[in-house]
Amino acid sequence: MLPPLTQIPPEIAALGDYERFARERIAPASWAYLDSGAGDEWTMRENIAAFARLPLRPRLLRSMQGASTALNLFGCDLVAPILIAPTAFHALAHPDAELATVMAAGATGTCMVVSTQASLLLEDVASAAAGPLWFQLYIQPDRDFTEGLVARAEAAGYRALVITVDAPVNGVRNAEARAGFALPPHVRAVNLDGMRLPAAGAPGTLLFGTPLLESIPDWSAIAWLRERTRLPIILKGIVDPEDARRAIDFGADGIIVSNHGGRALDGIPAAIDLLPDVANAVARQVPVLMDGGVRRGIDVLRAQALGADAVLIGRPILHALATAGALGVAHALRVLMAEFELAMALTGCRTLADIDAGCLAPAPRR
Amino acid sequence: MLPPLTQIPPEIAALGDYERFARERIAPASWAYLDSGAGDEWTMRENIAAFARLPLRPRLLRSMQGASTALNLFGCDLVAPILIAPTAFHALAHPDAELATVMAAGATGTCMVVSTQASLLLEDVASAAAGPLWFQLYIQPDRDFTEGLVARAEAAGYRALVITVDAPVNGVRNAEARAGFALPPHVRAVNLDGMRLPAAGAPGTLLFGTPLLESIPDWSAIAWLRERTRLPIILKGIVDPEDARRAIDFGADGIIVSNHGGRALDGIPAAIDLLPDVANAVARQVPVLMDGGVRRGIDVLRAQALGADAVLIGRPILHALATAGALGVAHALRVLMAEFELAMALTGCRTLADIDAGCLAPAPRR
């Protein structure tokens, strides 16, 4: 494996360019863990392919004076509707781990969503932050531990909780299994130290009837959490309009439309294809974010046009992190922001409020 | 050719992973016979491709307490709606032949449908069974022989008859012809010993007007059989709603929607695409099963969502058999069941009754 770069070469002009460089800098088994999707990876591919099925509609000769990409989400001022998605174990990608990522977030004015499965203590990540942080967690079977984790996040200054609801059990992660992935000795989920885990079956055994399955959280767990924190609760992984409405009924302050980057259940449609129905059902009662397949500034525009308030970036951040640490992540974010500005300028959108379904091309007629 | 494996390597994490290993363990001409499809193999490819056109709709945060995949079909208790499809001559894949397959069926609680063209006597296969068996046959021009075969199956304890109706004559099997396939000396259809065959034309000659074609069974043959057995009769290869209704009128107790794995008539749609119309026409009067292209737990879920009571697995069983005998088949079945459980858990389905068309995603809107 090659060492991280200390400057960005001209070959890296777009987010997608980082993948090749990252693959040369991450151990194959770790790559299988970080980068692969569930099953046949149909959903993972669709996340990207679906964006290309949404052609744009430029409108020209509009004034761009005073143009801005700024927004406020849950009280956090953001320079652009682009956040860092929660992903596990940044130490697998770069020795600086989440410290590099959070430094890049601060340098670019981006909000980072820190994963429960970070390689570093959530408090240590927070200490290095120059901007707003959100904390991602699962409602664990060990409810006392969960409550303690929430309290730690609040104390460390995290501004919102992102509750992942679409992966109560691990997906069909064939690539990991084939590569024989296991966490290397120096990497573990330090934030989960001390948590009690329900017994799972032996590897390869079935799921139904195990304590693990019997203890997965249901809607009542959301109600339980709602009573235990003042922070905004954002449910991540909601893809169905009915579930979105129920989330609001149970007190969710936001929704992230996501198929877990295609890592949970293969066969879910692309996140961008799921977004419109959910946004429609939410009817602007709470913010709707999305992740999955965003690689270009025009993708950010497309997501906004279909009802997203902001997008989160997952794999490309890890690719940039592995390639060049904090420098890579900051560069990647800056490139995406610049592309997004250009996309707004060329579709005649001066502010985020100008971006609506009219930015997408109608189907061609003859 | 390589010998069978005695344990399953990590590279085999899914049913599809067996194909590459099997190909190294089956003689090329036998592979052409066992694995190829008719004509240009469009139907064979479609069987798999069509599943990927059916995206799923997860619903989250539902309780999975007491979840189960169990069902009862024709009086047989099954742990999951997954059966072993009838395929010919398992001896071409592994020296243990059908004995390995039936042993794996028993170990996993799966029902095996034994082919008339098994390499072993139907009685010998039955003796090794630990669970329910069904027997597949063609209504042969030699009706006395057919009646005798049915009587033997009944006597040996088979619990249902699967009558294949979609291949009264062989399909356009170009791959076999090109490979010059012929059964090796130690393999033959032992269950058909003593049967009278109508004269067919010389190889390469035409079909119309031959005694073979003149004697193919029609609907009256189903009525004839209905009067000669107490066992449930399941017609396999029905793909048309009108034919499905007629099958019920003629006394069929079940339907298997199947295009014979793309081995009979190339150009038939994918089995999963044919299923909904047939299921709709049957209107739950009798069980409807399907085979063709099932490779993943999400495919089992898709079939259930479109009206199937269960699915049958063909080629992957042969691939696993060739790769690692009974161990391979049992592993393959277990993997599929585990994937199916996961698919149910992530779509919020606690029992088979919860799986309906609502598990499939609607077409994306904008």
Add this chain to the structure above:
Amino acid sequence: MLPPLTQIPPEIAALGDYERFARERIAPASWAYLDSGAGDEWTMRENIAAFARLPLRPRLLRSMQGASTALNLFGCDLVAPILIAPTAFHALAHPDAELATVMAAGATGTCMVVSTQASLLLEDVASAAAGPLWFQLYIQPDRDFTEGLVARAEAAGYRALVITVDAPVNGVRNAEARAGFALPPHVRAVNLDGMRLPAAGAPGTLLFGTPLLESIPDWSAIAWLRERTRLPIILKGIVDPEDARRAIDFGADGIIVSNHGGRALDGIPAAIDLLPDVANAVARQVPVLMDGGVRRGIDVLRAQALGADAVLIGRPILHALATAGALGVAHALRVLMAEFELAMALTGCRTLADIDAGCLAPAPRR
């Protein structure tokens, strides 16, 4: 280049298998002439691809007693609705040229349509025929010559005239140009000896305003011909419903839906996609045939299902001819007939009259 084969190897099991063998036996420049299509060859590829978009609908358990593929077209008894399409210069494919083709036609009971641009005199081809022949021609600017050609065809016993109307000028034949094709010394259009040709521009110059363009035939030419022959007139190359109706008004006795094998105007839809509208417009007033892309027995069935009375085979005949002369052509025709019988048997069609739109699958529903 390899010599022709004297027997058919098992690798050749279908019409498409001949292509590879033929390519090794035809000079590259001749191959470019015989096999290429116009422009980017989109139409040529579509001719084949479109068939695969027409899935079949099998209906089972129907009696096939007394099944037959026979028909009568323009007074000619044919064993199957499969004819040999007119193609130029068989001498480029095999030294026996059209004599080999016509011998194979006789041996299989197929009607051959002999091209005006045959390498041999139409009378010599007719002398070797054991079955019905039709003669293909263009209405040439030299009308006296055209009339003489028709008289010769009548005298030689041809049973119908096929008038090609879709190629009054040569198409954009880039492959020929790139290969620098020119007829070899021993091959020429012997049937056109003595014909006066209008001056064309120099190579690479424009078409409009040249005597060639000014003299291309229009509908009045059909009326002119109608008065000069007792033979049935079949217009080949009609693709538009309005043109089809006009053809009948001008006295045509039959229509061949064809895009000239994709050799005239690239961008025309696949012939099989054009067929239904034309057949509908003709409303069985005259027979409708089609050519373009037929490679399988199921394609013959599809064409019948969409309204064709018969199909013609072009390139595969040349491939078989180049591969093994008369033996190859006879084998190719026999293979196609056998496949067609099988397609009828597996869709439950006893005679051609049973083949209708009900043999095609409806679009899948969910």
Add this chain to the structure above:
Amino acid sequence: MLPPLTQIPPEIAALGDYERFARERIAPASWAYLDSGAGDEWTMRENIAAFARLPLRPRLLRSMQGASTALNLFGCDLVAPILIAPTAFHALAHPDAELATVMAAGATGTCMVVSTQASLLLEDVASAAAGPLWFQLYIQPDRDFTEGLVARAEAAGYRALVITVDAPVNGVRNAEARAGFALPPHVRAVNLDGMRLPAAGAPGTLLFGTPLLESIPDWSAIAWLRERTRLPIILKGIVDPEDARRAIDFGADGIIVSNHGGRALDGIPAAIDLLPDVANAVARQVPVLMDGGVRRGIDVLRAQALGADAVLIGRPILHALATAGALGVAHALRVLMAEFELAMALTGCRTLADIDAGCLAPAPRR
């Protein structure tokens, strides 16, 4: 790099054939500048792919006497509805630069649209012209300079102004960035000497808030220009029907439907897919031209059928220029004209007025 050819080899039979030859004759970084598209080049590919989705409808046996491709646009007599699109810096493709191109335009009776970013002074190009020229420009932030440029174009005899409105800022030009393109010392935008430029940010910095963005032209700039020239004003880059109507309201004399060859905003639909709605909105009040993806005579016909009065050719002109200078460009134009004549002849169109939506095939029915 290879030197330009001095004659056209038979391998070059179509416009697309030039690409391979050109690539061997242009420096890689210059190739990246001249040939690449924006972003992932989806729009660039779509421009070509979309034409293939528009099948043609031939109508046969129509008289072609007196056929013609001629037209008059903005007072200019053109032999065919084919113009040379404005492209920058022909000196990157061939040492003769725009002099070669304009010579070829004259030799073939084609109108050339000269780019502001020509490698030569607009007056020098005009001096070498044998036919009509139009001048392309951006309305620059330096309005005095813009006005002077217009005056120079008028004085030099240009017959129309083509105002590019779809690229007020550069697109996401990753290929250029990766190749590290910079203009070689001997090539620069000589026509822009002396123009004042607003400060842009440093490379890689953001766009919003920069003087560059604040000064981009809006609709009032069109009104401003309208008062300062007698020449016809043609807006290039209009893709939206509303914008097209507004263009007419602001005094535009013509519209060019264009996505800048996929070089401005990736994600815009193919130009040919955008054309019908714009043509419909314009309702023949002013001429509508299009560029993007025209490679064949049938593409010219398709564009006419969907409402274009003429098409412009971009990249293929540069490819032909690099391959063989003026000879190459003249050959390419002649080939395209000859193909277009053939397309008209085979669809039965005697003049441009005969080409309408009826030349396109309806969707296939069953």
